[in-house]
Amino acid sequence: MRVAIASGKGGTGKTTVAVSLALSLAEYHPLLLDCDVEEPNAALFLRPVFTARHEVGQWVPAVDPAVCTGCGRCAEVCEYHAITVVGKKVFIFPELCHGCGSCSRQCPVGALHEELDVVGSLDQGQADQITFFQGTLDVGEAMAVPVIRQLKQWGLQSNVDQAQPVILDAPPGASCPVVETLRGADAVLLVTEPTPFGLHDLRVAVEVVREMGAARGKSLPVAVVVNRDGAGDDGVDAFCTAENIPILMRIPLERGIAEGIAQGRTLIEIYPEYRAQFDRLWQELVALQ
Ligand code: SF4
Ligand code: SF4
Numbered sequence: 001m002r003v004a005i006a007s008g009k010g011g012t013g014k015t016t017v018a019v020s021l022a023l024s025l026a027e028y029h030p031l032l033l034d035c036d037v038e039e040p041n042a043a044l045f046l047r048p049v050f051t052a053r054h055e056v057g058q059w060v061p062a063v064d065p066a067v068c069t070g071c072g073r074c075a076e077v078c079e080y081h082a083i084t085v086v087g088k089k090v091f092i093f094p095e096l097c098h099g100c101g102s103c104s105r106q107c108p109v110g111a112l113h114e115e116l117d118v119v120g121s122l123d124q125g126q127a128d129q130i131t132f133f134q135g136t137l138d139v140g141e142a143m144a145v146p147v148i149r150q151l152k153q154w155g156l157q158s159n160v161d162q163a164q165p166v167i168l169d170a171p172p173g174a175s176c177p178v179v180e181t182l183r184g185a186d187a188v189l190l191v192t193e194p195t196p197f198g199l200h201d202l203r204v205a206v207e208v209v210r211e212m213g214a215a216r217g218k219s220l221p222v223a224v225v226v227n228r229d230g231a232g233d234d235g236v237d238a239f240c241t242a243e244n245i246p247i248l249m250r251i252p253l254e255r256g257i258a259e260g261i262a263q264g265r266t267l268i269e270i271y272p273e274y275r276a277q278f279d280r281l282w283q284e285l286v287a288l289q
Helices: 014-024 042-046 073-077 102-106 144-158 176-182 196-216 235-243 255-262 274-288
Strands: 002-006 031-034 049-063 083-086 089-092 112-127 130-137 166-169 187-192 222-229 247-252
Touching: 002 014, 002 176, 014 031, 014 042, 014 166, 014 187, 014 222, 014 247, 014 274, 031 042, 031 144, 042 112, 042 130, 049 089, 049 144, 073 083, 073 102, 102 112, 112 144, 130 144, 144 176, 176 196, 187 196, 187 274, 196 222, 196 235, 222 235, 222 274, 235 247, 247 274
Parallel strands: 002 166, 002 187, 031 130, 031 166, 187 222, 222 247
Antiparallel strands: 049 112, 083 089, 112 130
């Protein structure tokens, strides 16, 4: 079972939930993938021993000026405006390239070949019974999606047992990196705060989840965790009731929790009784399928 932990915005406690859930399921040897590649921080809490690393990137075209005739065919076929020809000179913009390879295939004289444009790295590690993977987008790089895609390809290779819990810690927001993380998930757990801002971002995130369900022709189960419960109003509760979205856990606004997390401790290290709650939450997510 693959569950993505997401939130409409950063700082809602998404990683706290993801890591605590993984720790509470340790006896089932879970897989945790930190897909928040712009700011991966699950490892700060999990403290895995890293065992493998490799660079990750995207294949982008490179031109051989001695062969190029300046015909402009490559620029014509690029849907993403990542390649342009001015005069007889070819200009390539790797940050716009989607690596589709059309330009290389369409070049009539074979003047284009593909080179790997490194945009980040992937790490694999082990934290006791938890197998951990994380992706890191290099500073200044904009393309998170290829890093997430390759992180999932690598990390999910070992997920041959359907019973193994797989937890995907998604980037915050509701844009393409989130969609890429949620792709292939069996359920989505949205972490939010009971405030008007939290409600706004929750609405957007629920919309994305439902659109993804519609696109695959089968609804994608979604549930909510309310973090910092007691901080705001009942808008999130009312929304979830109206939309028939179960709230599976409430984590209270409490100084002891905030201080513990700031010190790099997980929720179940701060309050071990949460282990049983996360275990129950997982069973409820499984039942939503
Ligand atoms: S299609 Fe090939 S030959 Fe034509 S401009 Fe592009 S690289 Fe040069
Ligand atoms: S590989 Fe695809 S996206 Fe990239 S420059 Fe070529 S045609 Fe454009």
